[in-house]
Amino acid sequence: MRKQLIRKNLMLVIGTFLVFFLVALITIYFYWQEQSKTLVSYVLSEVEVEYEQFDGSLEDFILNFDTDTGRRITILDENGIVLIDSDDPRTGQDKSQRPEIKNLGSVATRTSETVGVELLYMATELDDGNILRVAIPLQAQAKLYSTILWIYIGITILLIGVYYAGLIRINQNLLAPWEKVKVGLQNLASGNYQMMALTSPYPEINELLNEMNQINLETDQHLRSIETYQIQLKEILNELKQAVMLFDEKEMLVYFNTDAASYFSLSDDAYDKPSYYMIRDIDLKQAIHDVNEDHQNRVFDFKHEGKLLEVKVFHVNAEGRNRSHATVLVLIKDVTHDRAIEQIKKDFFSHASHELKSPLTAIRGYAELIEHGLIKENEYQKIAHDIVLQSETMTALVEDMLMLSRLENLKESNETKVMLNQVLETVIHQLKPIIDSKNMKLSVKAQPIEALCDPVDMQKLFKNLIENAIKYSDAEKKIEINLSRTNDKVHFSVKDQGIGIAEEHQQRVFERFYRVDKGRLDGGTGLGLAIVKHISLKYHGSIDLKSSLSRGTTITVKLDL
Incomplete structure (x- = not known):
């Protein structure tokens, strides 16, 4: 932009000076013509006066006249015949057709055949009827004209140079701030905003730069806000x-x-x-x-x-x-997991309603029999006992459902330091009547282990696994229980010699209400192993099940305690 502006301004000033120079040249030319005419007229008048005052012959007049100045004097008769010439000894030549002779008082310019230089000619009629012609060299006038012309050219070049230097200076003062604006906008576009220095000698430009700084600052702030918003929005969308x-x-x-x-x-x-x-x-x-x-x-x-x-x-x-x-x-x-959870919940409520329906139906049936007097007196005690058993089944089912709900929702539990071997001893003591009733052998290896956990969780885990081993083992079979700690993990395993679990059922036995034998009534809630699984997940553990039909089952739980 700066180069284009300087180029345009320079072309304008050069054009202006050229026009001015041409006009001046024409003016000088006409001035030179007029001056030449005046000069030759002056010389002619001077010679004419001397001629009129001279009394001698024409030869003496020519000889006495100073011709060192380059002036040429010619005297012709009234017919234009040369009588005498200061630069040509010949006489008698006919000059009547020369312009200055034909038009007396006018100036003629031509190269003299006699002296071989360009001369200015002018002639006038004398009192005696003769014609006086004077010629002066044009070279002197041309030299003067050339000198004036070169002086003018030099002045013109000097003025152009001064103007050009001033133009560059002015353009620098005017355009330098805009270069800063350009750089500032480029920096702003690249996200590297910098304030522009106010160094222009023109207050108006400094004021404009100040406004541009303010606009750039606000724009930079807006761009950074937008960039921050975009980053935050992108992070939100990615999360x-x-x-x-x-x-x-x-x-x-x-x-x-x-x-x-x-x-x-x-x-x-x-x-x-x-x-x-x-x-x-x-x-x-x-x-x-x-x-x-x-x-x-x-x-x-x-x-x-x-x-x-x-x-x-x-x-x-x-x-x-x-x-x-x-x-x-x-x-x-x-939604793979969500839909699976939804299906599990549907199955849970379906199974729960079914499990609750059975004892409720039995209790209601007994109540209706009593209401209609259809029970014999000797059967009341048995019916009362059955009602108690059914209510205990319902209570156990509700408790297991609440326990499972608590574990699934990961509600805060009452964690405290617990001796796991003591919890295990308590559970075994609670189950001893059942073990003794089936005359089963129990092998227990328990290390003294202290852990930070909810004692209810550990009690439920131990009890459910041992109860399952008892339920699905025949009388006089052996159950092996092992509790130990290895590499910061608690290992609890229960091994029985029961009926075992077929391979196709092993992946599903930890689901809610899943039963291997749908027709077997074992008095359980169907939630025991599901609770064990959720307790294991709560403590970042794992479960390993090994079983084969008629050869027994071993379940090992590893807990991060």
């Missing part, structure tokens, strides 16, 4: 635990988060690509197209790489916005 994709009105991808990149193997090359470029599912592609066309939101499920995904496709209202903005929002969430 949503669901895929987010945005498409424009042409169904070109304009945004995706990390989950979407994971689902569809997207990279930065996917931007501005159509939906079919990265999505293979026909239903999802069709949903994006339909929402873009009819603006009706859609929600549906589809399977992708073994996962169940819930898809929500929304139309984004872009009225009044640039058409390049997103118009379709796609949210994709992995």
Whole structure:
């Protein structure tokens, strides 16, 4: 910009000086013509006066006249015949056709054939009828004219140089601040804002620079706010635990988060690509197209790489916005686990209602029999005992359900330092009547272990595993119990010689209300092993089950205590 401005201004001033120079040249030329005429006229008048006052012959007049100045004097008769010439001894030549002779009093310019130089001629008629012609060299006048011309050229060049230097200086003062503005805007665009120094000699420009600094500062603050907002928004979208994709009105991808990149193997090359470029599912592609066309939101499920995904496709209202903005929002969430939990809850409530229904039905049946007087007097004690047993079954079921609910919700428990071997001894003591009734052998190896935990959890874990071993073992069988600590983990195992568990059931025995033998009534709630599993998860543990039919079962629980 600076070079263009200087070039334009310089061309303007040179053009102006050229026009001025041409006008001056023409003026000088005409001035020179006039001066030459005046000079030759003056010389002619001087010679004429001397001629009129001279009394001698023409030869004496020529000889006595000073011709060292380069003046040439010629005297002709009235017919233009040369009588005498100061530079040519010949006489009698006819000069009547020369311009200065034909037009007396006018100036003629030509190269003399006699002396070989360019001369200015002028002639006049004398009192005696003769003609006096005077010629002076043009060289002297031309030299004067040339000198004046070169002086003018020098002055012109000097003025142009001074103007050019001043123009550069002025342009520097005017344009240097704008260079700073340019650099400042470039820095702002690259995110490296810097204040511009106010160094212009012009207060108006400094004031403008100050305004630009303020505008740039506010713009930088806004850009940083937008950048911060974009970073925060991107982090939020990446933490949503669901895929987010945005498409424009042409169904070109304009945004995706990390989950979407994971689902569809997207990279930065996917931007501005159509939906079919990265999505293979026909239903999802069709949903994006339909929402873009009819603006009706859609929600549906589809399977992708073994996962169940819930898809929500929304139309984004872009009225009044640039058409390049997103118009379709796609949210994709992995609901595989959620749907499994929902199904488990449905099964849980279904099984729970079924398990509660059985003792309630029995109690109600006994109550109706008593109400209608259909019970014999000697049967009351047996019926009362059955009612107590059914109520105990309901109580145990409700307690296990509450226990399982507490473990699933991870509510705070009463953790304290507990001697696990003592808890185990208490549980075995509680179960001793059942063990003795089946004449079973019990082998217990328990190390004294202190752990920070909820004693209720440990009591329930020990009791449920030992009870299962007792229930599914025949009389006079052996049960081995081991409690130890290895590498900061507590190991608790129960080994029986019972009926065992078929391989196809081993992965499901820890589910709620799952029974290997649907027809077997063992008096349990069906939640024992499910509670064991949740206690293990609570303490970051693991469960290992080894079993074979008719050869017994070994369950080992490892807890991070």
